Amino acid sequence: MNKIPFNKSPVVGIEIDYIREAIDSKYLAGDGVFSRKCEATLENMTGTKKALLMPSCTAGLEICAMLVNIQPGDEVILPSFTFVSTANAFVLRGAKVIFVDVEADTMNISPSAIKAAITPRTKAIVVVHYAGVSCKMDEIMGIAATHNLFVIEDAAQAIGNSYKGKALGTIGHLGVFSFHETKNITSGGEGGALLINDETFIERAEIIREKGTNRKLFLRGNVDKYTWVDVGSSFLPSELQAAYLLAQLENKDKILQRRLELWKTYFEKLSILEKSSLVTLPIVPSYSSNNAHIFYLKCKDIEERTALISYLFERGVMAVFHYIPLHTSKCGLELGEFIGEDINTSIESQRLVRLPLFYELTNEEVSYVCENIIKFYDEIKNGRI
Ligand SMILES: *Cc1c(COP(=O)(O)O)cnc(C)c1O
Numbered sequence: 001m002n003k004i005p006f007n008k009s010p011v012v013g014i015e016i017d018y019i020r021e022a023i024d025s026k027y028l029a030g031d032g033v034f035s036r037k038c039e040a041t042l043e044n045m046t047g048t049k050k051a052l053l054m055p056s057c058t059a060g061l062e063i064c065a066m067l068v069n070i071q072p073g074d075e076v077i078l079p080s081f082t083f084v085s086t087a088n089a090f091v092l093r094g095a096k097v098i099f100v101d102v103e104a105d106t107m108n109i110s111p112s113a114i115k116a117a118i119t120p121r122t123k124a125i126v127v128v129h130y131a132g133v134s135c136k137m138d139e140i141m142g143i144a145a146t147h148n149l150f151v152i153e154d155a156a157q158a159i160g161n162s163y164k165g166k167a168l169g170t171i172g173h174l175g176v177f178s179f180h181e182t183k184n185i186t187s188g189g190e191g192g193a194l195l196i197n198d199e200t201f202i203e204r205a206e207i208i209r210e211k212g213t214n215r216k217l218f219l220r221g222n223v224d225k226y227t228w229v230d231v232g233s234s235f236l237p238s239e240l241q242a243a244y245l246l247a248q249l250e251n252k253d254k255i256l257q258r259r260l261e262l263w264k265t266y267f268e269k270l271s272i273l274e275k276s277s278l279v280t281l282p283i284v285p286s287y288s289s290n291n292a293h294i295f296y297l298k299c300k301d302i303e304e305r306t307a308l309i310s311y312l313f314e315r316g317v318m319a320v321f322h323y324i325p326l327h328t329s330k331c332g333l334e335l336g337e338f339i340g341e342d343i344n345t346s347i348e349s350q351r352l353v354r355l356p357l358f359y360e361l362t363n364e365e366v367s368y369v370c371e372n373i374i375k376f377y378d379e380i381k382n383g384r385i
Pocket of ligand 1: 056057058059082083085086128154156157177178179180190191192
C-alpha cells in the first residue's frame with residue numbers, strides 16, 4: 001500500500017477549462033463573471049440574502065468583526081476548541097475573546113456555557129460547526145436575542161450542511177465558509193465566502209471589501225463617481241480562484257456523495273471498536289445533516305492517541321490530531337479568558353484523532369486504515385503496546 005496522506009486537494013477535472021476561459025477573457029481581478037456566478041450559486045444553494053467571495057475564511061471573519069463594529073473592550077464569546085482565525089479576527093479589532101466549553105458529543109459550543117459567560121460588555125457570539133455538524137442554533141439564537149447580541153457562524157467546515165433543514169451559515173446575522181484545500185470544496189487552495197443574512201450589512205460589506213470605497217455602487221450606476229467613504233481593505237479573490245471554485249460548486253453533489261460513502265465506511269468498519277468500548281465514534285444529532293467533512297475517533301486518552309498516530313504513521317497512514325484549545329495557547333492566555341469550567345474542551349480534544357478523508361481516497365485505502373486501527377487495539381489487548 002502506498003502512503004496515505006491526510007488530505008489531497010479535490011479536483012473534478014473541469015477546473016482547468018474554467019481557468020483557461022478566465023485567462024482568455026483578459027479579466028482576472030475580483031468580481032468578474034466567475035465570481036458573480038459563484039456568488040449566485042451560493043445564494044441559491046443556501047438562501048442567504050447576499051454571498052460575497054473572500055480571499056479566505058479568515059478574511060471573512062475579519063470583515064464580520066468590522067461589520068458588527070467590534071470596539072476595544074468588547075467581549076466576544078467563542079469555543080476554545082477552534083482554529084485561531086475564529087479568535088484573531090476579533091482580537092484584531094480590540095476585543096477580548098471569551099472562551100467557553102464545548103459539548104463532548106459534538107465538540108460544539110455549549111449553549112449553557114455561552115449564557116453563563118455573558119456580561120454587559122458582550123457584543124457577539126461566534127459559533128463553530130465542528131466537522132460540519134451544526135451547533136444548537138435555536139438555543140443560541142434565543143440567547144442572542146434576549147441579550148441583543150450578534151451571532152456569527154464560523155461555517156468554515158459546514159458547506160452543504162443544515163440545521164433543521166436551514167443551511168448552516170444562514171442562521172446567524174453573518175456566516176463564513178472556507179474554500180481552503182483541506183475543506184470539502186476549494187477555490188484552488190485558498191478562499192472563502194461571507195454570507196450576509198441581515199441585509200442591513202450588505203452595503204457596508206461591499207464598501208469595506210472595496211478598500212473603503214463605494215466603487216460597487218458606482219459600477220451599478222447608483223453614484224456618478226466613486227470615492228473613499230469608510231475604512232476598508234481588499235477582500236476580493238481573483239477570477240482564477242473563482243473559476244476553480246465554480247467547477248467545484250457545479251460538482252458539489254458528486255464530491256459530497258463520495259465523502260459520505262467514505263465516512264460511512266469508516267463508521268461501519270470501526271463500529272466493532274466502539275461496541276467493545278475501545279473508542280468513541282462521531283455523533284451527528286438528528287437536527288443536523290452530515291457533510292462528511294471530518295471523520296474522527298476518540299481514543300481513551302492522549303497517550304493512547306499518540307501511540308495510535310505513530311502506529312499508523314509507521315504503516316504509511318497520516319492520521320492527525322486537531323486544535324490545541326486556544327485558552328491554553330500563548331496568545332489565548334494573553335488576549336482571552338476561559339469562563340466557566342473546562343469540563344470537555346481539554347480532555348475531549350486530547351482524545352480526538354482525524355483519519356484521512358478526501359475526494360480521491362479509495363475504498364482499499366479506507367479498509368487498510370481501518371484494519372490497522374483494529375490491529376492496534378488487538379495489540380493493546382495482547383499487551384504488545
Ligand atoms: C479552516 C478554518 C478556518 C480558516 O479558513 P481559511 O479559509 O484557511 O482562512 C477558520 N475556522 C475554522 C473552524 C476552520 O476550520
